[in-house]
Amino acid sequence: MSRKTYRVIQWATGVVGKTALRHFIENPAFELAGVLVTHPQKIGLDAGDIVGLPKTGVLATDDVEQIISLQADCVLFAPIVTNVDQICRLLRSGKNVASVAGPFSPQHHAEHFARIEAACREGNSSYHACGIHPGFSGDILPLTLTRLMNRVDHIQIYEFIDKLRNPMIYTEVMGFGRDPDALLAKPSRSPEAPFAFRQSMEMVAQGLGKTIEKVTTQLEVATATEDIPYSLGIGLPVSGTIRKGTVAGQHYEWTAWVDDKPLITYHFYWTMGEHVAPRWDIDSRYQVVIDGDPPIEVRLMSKPDSDGVRPFLGLPWTGLLGATALPALCEARPGVVTHLDLGVVQPVGLVR
Known part of the structure; x- marks a missing residue:
């Protein structure tokens, strides 16, 4: 695969999409074929201008028909909200699609x-759903770590995000x-969310038999101790x-039960800075914590910035996990391809 060049389309250029787009421009294993954008101000821009690189000659467009008509090997599909109709059109046109927006779980979205x-x-x-979580920290990483275990009792995965230092459009959507009391009675997070992550849980459970x-x-929930x-x-x-007294922190906990005991637990800790009660990390x-023999703990984090604070790289990592999987996806059998189908992905063009 290392000698082949893959013609690639980048679909959407938010944080995730721009990370992948930069990778495609800089990596000699890829040839950029097209860029689909949704923001009016990006239409007509050179792909290089969108990510602060030299011009590529590839101009961004919002014309779906133009993108689908392009000759390309693969697409990194990264809209905020997935669109199965668009995914299917790309697949029918002969393009392999890696989607960071899902759908993720065949068991719960069979149609x-x-x-x-x-x-x-x-x-x-071929189609592959990917990302940092689901897609890496909650499945590939813990399943790989179990090879260091004699016995596994309980696997716990933690996602900690300070959303004040790492602002995202999801702040208001998440409630x-x-x-x-209103949020606890009716959470803002979609009831579909656990199904996306259940695919990762099932991959780990399947790997453990x-x-x-x-x-x-x-x-x-945690509440604000002052206006934030x-x-x-x-x-x-x-x-x-x-506002003081309203929700400024959320801790979701999803647990997969096996043999009447908790085997896999996902924790999501999202906070709006330090001024919350109770005070969370x-x-x-x-973070992966595996109880058993011997117990293991692994932390996956960015190096700290100059101010000593670690930025959250979940969104850039999502783009890179999709981008680096594309060569293997192009070489895979037709159909839905999971992480277990891909095996150990060998990224190409990283050392340059």
Whole structure:
């Protein structure tokens, strides 16, 4: 694979998409074929200008028909909200698609995956859902670590994000600033969310020779101890304020049960800075803790910035996990391809 060049399309250029786009421009294993954008101000820009690199000669467009008509080997599909119709059109046109927006779980979205499989057959193409979580920290990483174990009792995966230092558009969508009792009674996070992560749980359980019996969920919240102004993006002006006493922290906990015991637990700790009660850890990272013989703990985090604070790299990592999987996906059999199907992915063009 290292001698082959893959013609690639980048679909959407948010934080995830721009990270992948930069990789495609700089990596000699790829030839950029096209860029689909959704922001009007990006239409007509050179792909290099979008990511601060020299011009490439490839101009961004919002014309879906133009993108689908391009001759390309693969697509990194990275919209904020997935679109199965668009994925299927790309697959039918003969392009392999890695989607960081899902759909992720064939068990719980069978109708979507039936359509995707049919599109793969028609286009002789492959589909792969990927990302940092689901897609790496909650499945590939812990499953790899179990090779260091004599016995596994309980696997716990943690995602810590300080959303004040790492602003995202999801701040308002997730219900920060809502009344605590109202959020607990009706969480802002989609009830579909556990299904996306259950794919990762099932991959780990399958790798350990087990079957998940049920998945349970819990939610606790932390409240602001003072008013907290926030932005929806780095460098953007203040977008709103989390008022004192409203939700400023959320801890989702999803547990997969096997043999009537918890085997895999995912923890998501999202906070809006330090001024919350109860006070949770805000050192942004992923963390794997495996109880058993011998017990293991691994932390996946960025190196700290000059101010000593670690930025959260979950979104850039998502783009890179999709981008580096594309050569292997292009060489895979047609159809839906999981991490277990891909095996140990060998990224190409990284040493340059």
